[in-house]
Amino acid sequence: MLTNTSQMLLRNIADLAGNILIVEPAADTLARSLLAAMPAQSSLSCYTTNAAVATAWQHEAVTCYFSALPEFSGQFDSVVVFYPKSKEQLNLTLAAIAPAMSNNCQLYLVGDNKGGLKSVSNHATKLGLQAHKLDNAKHCLWYCLTGSLEKLLKPVYSQHKFTINDTELTTCSIAGVFNHGKLDNGTALLLNHLQHINKGNVLDFGCGCGVIGAYLKKRHSAIKLFCSDVSALATEATRQTLSANNLQGTVITADGLPVQPVSFDHIVSNPPFHTGIKTDYSISEALINQSKARLTSGGSLTLVANSHLAYQELLEQTFGNVAMLAKANGFIIYQAIKR
16 A cells, blocks of 8 residues: 555656665555556666665565665765755755755655645755755655755754653653653653653663653663664664663664564553544554553553543553553553463
8 A cells, every 4th residue: 555645746746767765664564566657778776764665675685774874875867855843954954865865956846745745845945955856646745855965964863851750850852752852741651650660671662862761760770671663763762862871771762562582561652543634543452452462461451531532441451450540631551461
């Protein structure tokens, strides 16, 4: 299956030539479709920070750069950037790929109308670029960007300090990581209801900048901490957060629950419920369904969710009884115990 944005790219494949780089595409079958449709003399590469996307592209034997900050081995003649949710992330993505663009490189941008792409002309102007709309179909837009990328700031991780329940933390983050530079209300509420987690194997799932795992580890040194996220931007942020607080933990970039360790005593999460701009329960459903098999007897799954989301039903179907530890500011803290 192809997303609308991937279909828009294929619709404009004639614009692409030479060494082609696709930047932050969706986790669909675009790689296979491109390989079948592009000219034989062209080559295809992908840059992504998403583990699910990396898996899809690596299965097609395409050169795939999967990292927070890429180091490219060649130059590209055509580059297509999928418009990110965070406008700030677009700035950093363009700065990251700029060194790999040849002198005559053609730079394209594709995205969903509802994802903020309609304002890209103003955004491009602020970056010293010009955005030229070339196509409009399937509720998506196809742009060509012109101008110099040389003045764009190189992507760097920034530090932010918080005091949570008398515990001082330094977090490290970058655009594209959940709630970059802030402590969101849901996570703040969750951190007030984790007294039951003080030892054993603990997984911070969907770790973002690592604030949940770092908070737990700093308060309870006996915890053996594991942090995982599908985003390489996030796991690099978590590594830096742990280092900034002199904490030890294992950080894993994975699509879904990490393979190792086999079992956890506690899993805690503020799970994502969006894929792009659409509400998507699949990540939370997979987390809930897989957690029971991976928890030790008596182990807990504790998560925070927006109160309008149907997590209680999902949890009850898998675990049976579910406790509601708190409800405030539009969020609910759920706790499920493996019996």
